[in-house]
Amino acid sequence: xxxxxxxxxxxxxxxxxxxxxVALLFNLLMHKFVVTEKGPKVSCAxxxxxxxxxxxxxxxxxxxxxxxxxxxxxxxxxxxSVGTVKYTLLRxxxxxxxxxxxxxxxxxxxxxxxxxxxxxxxKLFNRSIFDFxxxxxxxxxxxxxxxxxxxxxxxxxxxxxxSQ
Amino acid sequence: xxxxxxxxxxxxxxxxxxxxxxxxxxxxxxxxxPTRLFAYLLENADRMVGREELLNNIWDKYxxxxxxxxxNQYISLIRKSLSELGCxxxxxxxxxxxxxxxxxETVSYSVETQQSVVSTTTTEQPTPKQPGLRKWYKPSLLAIxxxxxxxLVLQPFRSATGHLDYRFPQxxxxxxxxxxxxPVYALNxxxxxxxxxxxxxxxxxxxxxxxxxxxxVFIFHSGEHYVHQQSGRAFITRCANSDHTLSHFSDCKAxxxxxx
Numbered sequence: 001x002x003x004x005x006x007x008x009x010x011x012x013x014x015x016x017x018x019x020x021x022v023a024l025l026f027n028l029l030m031h032k033f034v035v036t037e038k039g040p041k042v043s044c045a046x047x048x049x050x051x052x053x054x055x056x057x058x059x060x061x062x063x064x065x066x067x068x069x070x071x072x073x074x075x076x077x078x079x080x081s082v083g084t085v086k087y088t089l090l091r092x093x094x095x096x097x098x099x100x101x102x103x104x105x106x107x108x109x110x111x112x113x114x115x116x117x118x119x120x121x122x123k124l125f126n127r128s129i130f131d132f133x134x135x136x137x138x139x140x141x142x143x144x145x146x147x148x149x150x151x152x153x154x155x156x157x158x159x160x161x162x163s164q
Numbered sequence: 165x166x167x168x169x170x171x172x173x174x175x176x177x178x179x180x181x182x183x184x185x186x187x188x189x190x191x192x193x194x195x196x197x198p199t200r201l202f203a204y205l206l207e208n209a210d211r212m213v214g215r216e217e218l219l220n221n222i223w224d225k226y227x228x229x230x231x232x233x234x235x236n237q238y239i240s241l242i243r244k245s246l247s248e249l250g251c252x253x254x255x256x257x258x259x260x261x262x263x264x265x266x267x268x269e270t271v272s273y274s275v276e277t278q279q280s281v282v283s284t285t286t287t288e289q290p291t292p293k294q295p296g297l298r299k300w301y302k303p304s305l306l307a308i309x310x311x312x313x314x315x316l317v318l319q320p321f322r323s324a325t326g327h328l329d330y331r332f333p334q335x336x337x338x339x340x341x342x343x344x345x346x347p348v349y350a351l352n353x354x355x356x357x358x359x360x361x362x363x364x365x366x367x368x369x370x371x372x373x374x375x376x377x378x379x380x381v382f383i384f385h386s387g388e389h390y391v392h393q394q395s396g397r398a399f400i401t402r403c404a405n406s407d408h409t410l411s412h413f414s415d416c417k418a419x420x421x422x423x424x
Contacts, residue, residue, distance in 0.1 A: 008252050012302045016309035023313035030320035037329040049373055051421040066328075103333045128422075142335040144383065147403070147413045149335055149351075156351070156385050159401035159416040 039099055041066040042141070044148055044160035048076075050128045055079045056120075058089060060129075062150065062160055064105075070095050074129065078120055089125065090115035093132065100138075103151075107137045129157075167206045167273045173251050177203035184249045192245055197222065198238045205256060210268030212259065239264065252302075337383065337410055343367045346376035346402070349410075351385045362386060366400050373419045374402040381405045381413075397422040 042064045050056040058076020071094045078087040094110040109132060126133045130152065140151035149156040167175045168185070175182045180199030183191035194202065201222050205213055215235055223230040239256055246255055257265045337349035341363035348366050350359070366384040370376060386398035401418035 008247070009302060012306055016305050019309045019313045020316070023316035027316045027319055035320045039328055039330045040332065047417045049417070049419045051373070051419060099330050101330075141332045143332050144335045144337065145405075145409075145411045145413050147416065148332065149383075154387065155397040155420070156399045156401075157418070157420045159383065159403065159413070159418045161403075161413060161416050 036067050037099060039064075039066050042148060042160075043163045045163050046150065046158035046160040048158045050157070052128055053081070054086065054124070054128070055081075056089065056128050060158060060160075061163060062148075064097065068096050068098065070097050070105075070107075072130075076120075076129075078124070078128075087120040087124070088117050089120040089129075090118045091120075091125070093130075097139075103140045103142045105139045105141065107139055109135050109137070165203075165273055165275055167203075167271055169206075169246070169255055170251055170253055170270050171272075173246060173249050175202060175206065177206070182245060182249065184251075187250075190249050192248065194242075194245070197228075197234075198241055200226075201235075201238050202242050205264060205266050206271055206273070209266040209271045212263050212265050214263040217263070340384070343370050343382055344376040345378075346370075346380050346382055348382040348384055351383070365398060369398060369400045369419055369421060370402065374400065374417050376402070378404075380415075381410070 042062060045059060045061040047059055048057070056076050056078045058074065060072055060074045060076075062070070062072050064070035071092060074089055074091045074093070076089040077085050078089065080086050092113045094112075096108045096110055097105040098108075100106050112132060122133070130139070131137065138153065142149045142151070142156075144159070146162060148160040150158040150160055165177045167177065169175060172185060173182060174185050177199065180194035180196070180202075181191060182194065183189075201218065204218065204221055218235055219230050222228075223234070239258070243254075243256060253270070255266060255270060257267075259265055335351050337351070338353045339347055340350045340354065340359035341348050343363070343366060348363055350362055354362065362384055365386060366382055369384075370382060374382075376382070380402050382400055382402050384398070384400045387396045398421045399418065401416050403413040403416040405413055
């Protein structure tokens with residue numbers, strides 16, 4: 001009969017139990033206070049054209065650090081139906097993010113900085129590029145080959161290719 | 165009389181000799197009192213033996229005066245000796261405020277020799293393999309707990325080895341047709357009828373903004389609403405795909421159209 005009902009057996013059982021319990025506690029504390037989920041780093045650029053009643057054409061670069069911080073640089077021109085430049089867009093967006101699964105990142109805006117020559121109204125930007133009208137937003141990223149599709153709530157909006 | 169304890173240890177009550185059956189050279193001898201004490205407990209196996217009973221039968225009966233802690237000291241000595249001979253089982257159990265107890269199934273005896281051991285119990289004896297197993301299960305338990313603990317401690321540091329906790333999902337591409345010489349892919353499978361509609365819409369968007377130039381590929385996506393009523397959102401991107409494997413894209417130009 002293999003049992004732990006003798007003294008040294010009990011002691012060894014206790015030592016084993018304490019070892020595992022301490023290691024488990026360490027693991028849980030590390031995950032709660034120190035460890036952050038790590039995902040892929042992305043650094044890519046996308047040439048895009050957003051077509052509605054106005055046409056916004058430009059380049060956006062996206063950088064996310066694989067942990068919790070990211071930024072977008074967007075440069076574009078907005079033209080009306082006859083091709084006249086109505087606005088220019090030159091904007092940097094800094095954000096914190098958290099991965100929610102299935103490609104969804106929950107974005108928390110840190111700041112949006114506009115260059116002096118940026119004349120695009122926020123309302124139009126929110127409607128035609130990314131809706132940053134509220135501080136918390138979702139962005140979805142999926143991989144296609146070695147590139148990334150960037151999605152809003154409804155549809156892909158950009159194809160982002162690795163920056164050289 | 166030779167007692168066999170746990171099929172591992174032999175104890176001869178005549179001279180107090182005790183040895184390991186598997187390793188007869190591991191042997192020790194008790195002096196008179198512990199010999200008498202152990203023999204008494206073994207003879208009364210399966211019965212609770214009170215402290216008073218022991219004092220009477222081991223000391224008083226022989227005109228000896230026990231000290232206060234005599235019983236405990238000799239019981240400790242016997243346990244230690246059993247352990248030294250490799251028997252870590254708790255053979256002599258202390259029942260607080262009652263006395264001592266040896267389970268009958270752990271003891272058998274023979275009158276003269278080890279070879280003619282007569283079992284006093286009807287229970288099955290342990291197989292000869294068990295002492296070996298018993299020898300290893302404690303180190304094994306300790307080793308397994310050490311391995312588990314080490315893994316638990318190292319696990320939070322796995323990202324230092326380049327481990328990723330998640331990856332972005334892969335979008336599948338489904339070929340739905342061609343625009344001139346450029347293949348068109350959708351992000352979800354569709355029926356031939358819907359695929360044909362999608363190709364038509366993709367062609368309209370491509371012609372206006374990103375025409376097929378030189379065997380690039382198109383990736384098209386639209387909501388059902390857009391396919392049927394041309395309202396809602398549609399997306400098309402034209403990319404160069406030099407290796408024709410859909411694994412490396414470059415020079416992409418995307419159009420995102422939304423109509424009310």
